[in-house]
Amino acid sequence: MAFPSDINLPSDARYYTFVETKKNFNSNYDITWSFSYYLPASSIQTHNNYQLGFSTFLTSLSSPVSSLPGQYLGDQDPEFILSKNAILTELSAPTAVEVLQTENLDTILLETGILSGTLVKIAFDSTGFYALTGRDSRPGVGLETDCIRESMVVRDLNFNVLANTALSAMSTTFTTLTTDTWRTLRFRYVNLGRKLHIDFHEQDTTTFTTLTTLNLNFSLGSVSNLDNIFIGFSFSTPISTSNHALSANNFYLRNLHIEGYEDDTILTETVTTPPLSVNPNIPSTTVTNISA
Numbered sequence: 001m002a003f004p005s006d007i008n009l010p011s012d013a014r015y016y017t018f019v020e021t022k023k024n025f026n027s028n029y030d031i032t033w034s035f036s037y038y039l040p041a042s043s044i045q046t047h048n049n050y051q052l053g054f055s056t057f058l059t060s061l062s063s064p065v066s067s068l069p070g071q072y073l074g075d076q077d078p079e080f081i082l083s084k085n086a087i088l089t090e091l092s093a094p095t096a097v098e099v100l101q102t103e104n105l106d107t108i109l110l111e112t113g114i115l116s117g118t119l120v121k122i123a124f125d126s127t128g129f130y131a132l133t134g135r136d137s138r139p140g141v142g143l144e145t146d147c148i149r150e151s152m153v154v155r156d157l158n159f160n161v162l163a164n165t166a167l168s169a170m171s172t173t174f175t176t177l178t179t180d181t182w183r184t185l186r187f188r189y190v191n192l193g194r195k196l197h198i199d200f201h202e203q204d205t206t207t208f209t210t211l212t213t214l215n216l217n218f219s220l221g222s223v224s225n226l227d228n229i230f231i232g233f234s235f236s237t238p239i240s241t242s243n244h245a246l247s248a249n250n251f252y253l254r255n256l257h258i259e260g261y262e263d264d265t266i267l268t269e270t271v272t273t274p275p276l277s278v279n280p281n282i283p284s285t286t287v288t289n290i291s292a
Contacts, residue, residue, distance in 0.1 A: 015069035025260035051238035055123035074234025227264035
């Protein structure tokens with residue numbers, strides 16, 4: 001597969017993306033999912049230049065076709081997804097159609113093509129490159145100043161960066177991606193997409209600790225296909241070939257668990273309150289000059 005020019009990976013790079021299609025959920029209701037991963041310190045060969053990133057996401061797309069590895073960590077290729085909504089030049093021959101672009105070579109899209117299939121994506125990235133700006137006016141941060149190693153990066157449905165934070169800034173125990181025991185991550189997507197809770201616990205406890213809570217700053221009331229949401233996962237190592245980057249060795253994933261509402265019916269209930277009780281005003285007469 002030919003990747004865009006800003007994705008440059010060695011021939012032995014490992015990357016994959018999958019979507020759990022056996023169950024689709026209605027994101028008008030809360031969705032909670034979790035999984036456990038194991039990345040032993042021996043997998044990075046004790047060097048500081050290893051590159052590995054994994055992410056999890058909610059999507060309305062049931063297939064991860066044309067997903068991009070490297071610094072995109074499995075994001076859907078916008079050229080592929082939005083091709084039907086791009087403005088094309090006039091058809092003069094079967095091979096002469098071209099996508100109309102700006103002077104900066106950004107694809108000009110129709111308004112209906114702005115929304116991608118991903119509602120929110122949470123990435124754990126040893127390089128911080130998932131927060132970088134990208135092609136097709138993808139928003140993000142600068143390479144030299146704002147990429148944070150061993151970080152968590154969250155992007156919303158418009159690919160805006162909502163979080164770009166070092167793990168060590170959020171936790172005193174979960175400071176690096178490596179773990180010599182199984183670590184469980186839990187994600188709680190609540191209140192019509194307005195809020196996201198991210199929790200974790202280590203193997204020696206079953207009590208979750210909140211890593212962070214994010215206000216996602218939008219409501220999904222105007223987004224279609226909300227009753228057809230899937231959970232996805234992606235992985236890539238290395239993330240680029242810059243600075244002689246090295247791949248991590250073994251990475252293990254298990255126990256993907258999802259809870260949510262699986263029907264397409266929006267349940268509503270009219271809540272009524274009983275009328276307030278009234279204490280009647282009873283006229284009274286004051287009696288004076290009475291003695292026992």
